[in-house]
Amino acid sequence: MGKKRTPRPSPVIADRLTRCRRQMKKRRVGAYLVTNPVDYFYLTGFTGEDSAVLIAPRQVHLITDGRFDESSKKECPWARKWMRKLLLNDEIAKACKELKLRSVAVQPDHMTLGDHAALDKLTKGTRLTKAPPIATTMRRAKSASELGAIGKALRVAEEAFLAMRRTIRVGQTEREIAARLEYEMKKRGASGPSFPTICAVGANAALPHAVPGSSKVKKGSAILFDWGARVGGYCSDLTRMVFVGSIPRKLREVYGIVLEAQRRATADIRPGKRMCDVDAIARNFIADAGYGEAFNHGLGHGLGLDVHEAPSLSWRSKEKLEAGMVVTVEPGIYLPGVGGVRIEDDVFVTATGRRVLSRLSAKLDGAVI
Secondary structure, X not given: OOOOOOOOOOHHHHHHHHHXXXXXXXXXXXXXXXXXXXXXXXXXXXXXXXXXXEEOOOOEEEEEEHHHHHHHHHHOOOOEEEEEOOOHHHHHHHHHHHOOOOEEEEOHHHOOHHXXXXXXXXXXXXXXXXXXXXXXXXXXXXXXXXXXXXXXXXXXXXXHHHHHHXXXXXXXXXXXXXXXXXXXXXXXXXXXXXXXXXXXXXXXXXXXXXXXXXXXXXXXXXXXXXXXXXXXXXXXXXXXEEEOOOOOHHHHXXXXXXXXXXXXXXXXXXXXXXXXXXXXXXXXXXXXXXXXXXXXXXXXXEOOOOOOEEEEEOOXXXXXXXXXXXXXXXXXXXXXXXXEEEXXXXXXXXXXXXXXXXXXXXXXXXXXX
């Protein structure tokens, strides 16, 4: 019989770990404790919850429990397993002691003050430090495989939307329609929605993050949809309008303004462009049209394993766009008591400009059912 092969990470995971360790060395991080599930999935492929990944210079340590024993063997058999029976912090402290770690960098945004205090007390021989945003920074630029995954999530979301649109009837509630859209996404292979689906009828669309409720569709209703599919861990994020029978005069005017603002901002996306400057393209156009106060959120955000991740495409950020980023572009105008219009697409920053990944038409006449 031949010698049993030692499990190794896939080339994608191996490359990410190499880049992670390079950043650790550069930032003088001896050991990196990853407690954000999205980050440890990105770095190892492990999908379990209530766990942690400890990345050391020579080995990756997965700290989890019996619920994920079998799945961890499939997802990352090459990592050393620490199967806890007590609290997660107890097993982390045990690993730190056995590995004789002098210091461990923890993710400050993914550990409560209580957990930090408890772990600090348990790891008397190990100093806890604030980890730099290593995983967050790595995730900003998408690889070809990640871009493909986002594309699949988009196709599922778009096809599901078109299927759901054909089922809209007068008398249906926002909640019913949102549920149908999520069903259509799952039917096409989504593990679930990227976030709770927004379906806002009439004046409810003046709330950017409206929650679907019992409001019913009527003849002449304007409906705002904000939705996305999660496929293979990656998210899509889209916003479109649907008009039942006719388009209200005011919303027809507003729609044209929002669509042109989005077009202009999208055309300005390219590497080296400041986030705030792209935001200003859309914001100034809307303000010049007389609706500046009615656009009350940032232009967009990063998209990937999280539906909202770095970077922030808004007036707050002076960071520059970089090739490989995927961002949403979603200007909106919200009129209390009347309704709102938002149009959102997902855009990839190329080496020389941009490529719009979403394919769903945003033409106004095509939005009437």
